Each structure stands twice: as C-alpha cells, then as structure tokens.
Amino acid sequence: MSRYWSPIVSKLRPYVAGEQLRIANMVKLNTNENPYGPSPKALEAIREAADDRLRLYPDPTATELRETIAARFGLTAEEVFVGNGSDEVLAHAFQALLKHERPLLYPDVTYAFYSTYSLLYGVEAIEVPVDDRFRIRLADYDRPCGAIIIPNPNAPTGIGLPLADIEALVAAHLDAVVVIDEAYVDFGGESAIPLISKYPNLLVIQTLSKSRSFAGLRVGFALGQRELIEALVRVKDSFNSYPLDRLAQLAATAAIRDEAWFETSRRKIIANRQSLVGELEALDFEVLPSQANFVFARHQSQSGAALLAALRERNILVRHFAKPRISDFLRISIGTDEECARLVSALKEIL
Ligand code: PMP
Numbered sequence: 001m002s003r004y005w006s007p008i009v010s011k012l013r014p015y016v017a018g019e020q021l022r023i024a025n026m027v028k029l030n031t032n033e034n035p036y037g038p039s040p041k042a043l044e045a046i047r048e049a050a051d052d053r054l055r056l057y058p059d060p061t062a063t064e065l066r067e068t069i070a071a072r073f074g075l076t077a078e079e080v081f082v083g084n085g086s087d088e089v090l091a092h093a094f095q096a097l098l099k100h101e102r103p104l105l106y107p108d109v110t111y112a113f114y115s116t117y118s119l120l121y122g123v124e125a126i127e128v129p130v131d132d133r134f135r136i137r138l139a140d141y142d143r144p145c146g147a148i149i150i151p152n153p154n155a156p157t158g159i160g161l162p163l164a165d166i167e168a169l170v171a172a173h174l175d176a177v178v179v180i181d182e183a184y185v186d187f188g189g190e191s192a193i194p195l196i197s198k199y200p201n202l203l204v205i206q207t208l209s210k211s212r213s214f215a216g217l218r219v220g221f222a223l224g225q226r227e228l229i230e231a232l233v234r235v236k237d238s239f240n241s242y243p244l245d246r247l248a249q250l251a252a253t254a255a256i257r258d259e260a261w262f263e264t265s266r267r268k269i270i271a272n273r274q275s276l277v278g279e280l281e282a283l284d285f286e287v288l289p290s291q292a293n294f295v296f297a298r299h300q301s302q303s304g305a306a307l308l309a310a311l312r313e314r315n316i317l318v319r320h321f322a323k324p325r326i327s328d329f330l331r332i333s334i335g336t337d338e339e340c341a342r343l344v345s346a347l348k349e350i351l
Pocket of ligand 1: 088206
C-alpha cells in the first residue's frame, strides 16, 4: 500500500507466476503449455523475417493475419480482432463491451483473470456458483445482466458445454454480450464460431498459446460480428495502435495455415489425456471429465497441497489452487507420453 497508489491498485494482488523451468530435466505440467512445440513452418517464418525489416513498424491493422484467421473460420477480416495473447483481447473486451450498468456474470470456479479485470476496469461482477460436480448450470444465468463470460471448456475444471447449451444462453440474452473464452476448445470442445453469423451479441475468443503451442509468441484473437469487433478496435487504437509485432504477425499467420501440424499436435494431447485419466483413476484419483489440455483431479486420501509438494521434490511441477472449494484438486497439464509416464511413476512412489 502506498499513498501514491489509486484505490483500485491497492486492491490488486501481484501476479504469482507459475513456477518456470529452472532445473534441467524438470517436468513442467503447471501452466497448460503444449509440449509438442509450434509449427516448424511458423518458426521458419520468424527466422526469415528476423532482419533489417524490424526497423519498420508492423502493419497496424494486422491485415494478412486477420484475413488468414477469417479464412480458416469462414468469416471476414472485419469479424476478426487480434491481440497480444487472449489475456489482452479479454482486457479490451472488458473495457469495450462488459462494462454496463447491469452486472457481468461468470462462474465462481473459473479463470482468475475475470475477477482481476472486473476490479481493474470497474466492472460490477457476480460470480455464479458451479454445481456440486463443478458443472456450469445454465439456468443460474437466467437473470438480468449486461454481459456473461464463460470459458468453454471451463478452466481449471476442463468441463465443456455442448454447443446447443451455448446457443440457448446466447439466444436468451440478446441484449447482453456473451463472451465464450475458447482457449482450450481444440482439445475436444465444441466451438461457438458457427453461431456468430446468427447472433450479434456473441464474441468468441481463442488463443495460439495452447493448441498451436505458441504461448511464448503472445497471440490471441476475438471473432464476432462487426459491431462488437469495432468496439474492440476502438479501445485498442486508443491504447496502442500496433496490435502485434512484426514477427508475431508473420509467425501466427504461418501457424494458422499449418493445419497438419495443428491436427497432429492436438490429437496427441487428446490421446495422452485419455491414457493419463486411466492411470490417475487407477491410483484412486477422482478426475473431472476434461475436454482441455489438462485434467483436474483429487486424490481420495492425500491433500492437493501435500501431493504438490511431493511432486515438486521429484522435479515435477503441477498447479494447486488455494481457493477453498477446489483446494483438494491438482490441475495437471497434459505433457508428452514420457512426461505423463514420469508423473505416474512419481505418484506411484508417493502414494
Ligand atoms: N483464457 C483462459 C481460460 C486461460 O486459461 C488462459 C491461459 N492462462 C487464457 C485465456 C490466456 O491465454 P493467452 O493470454 O496465453 O492467450
């Protein structure tokens, strides 16, 4: 607390970053990165562009990237907004679309940035409890609101909602903006993108950090009808007129075009998730049904905190949340076959 700080800043907590890779041979399953790495074609695009052209400002409209994303999803470039990771896209959405006289609704067990951004941008928020099996109950969103944000699949539970449920939610709230955060959708979820042409109140946000394994590049995007995208562009233009640097624009364009790499990578992760779930269940874990590149699991007798510490001693990083309702659980990102095998053998040793 400082006498120079604004009242809002004193309420913000410093971000506690997930532990980073410091020790060689560490198995890092704590921040939902994709172990298979980005498209080699995208890496080549970075190498080719890393020259004197970096003295020039990047394209302020990121047109080639937006056109590439639009073509991939059957939309027009005017229906695409890009930013530095979906975190930045979300921040712009909070400023441009979610600040109303009526409250914003989101689940009580969900991505922590929604509450942080609500505080930072002065958005009145109501956290809607998930049910006793950690599922989002749509009937609970049947109340007056200015906006709704739901990750599909949800994080950290990994539980997805079917497209029909998303459509019912969007259709029931035509006077509110509904944001579907699809950071993890490519690992078995159902995307709401096909609904965009029908619903002017729907904004879908995706990222290259997970299924395209580019968390270090920082590229995310929002898709929606022009009216919503225009609002995001106005906020972005007032904040920073260059949405993405030159290398990020080129690499992201190449990554979106490399459909074969994307397919192989996400399929491997889905397969590894299926076998990891079986192994964890055999070790007496309850594992929530996941459609993401992580699982959320609790052991029948060991606490989440104890397991976190015991795994850490064996150079394996997983994520534990202090929030009382979920403090028994561990969130484990899906690694390579080898990394999953190391996790399972460490757990066998511990339990
Ligand atoms: N939404 C959700 C639900 C997430 O879990 C994350 C990743 N931590 C993000 C958005 C942000 O991802 P990025 O900024 O890397 O695109």
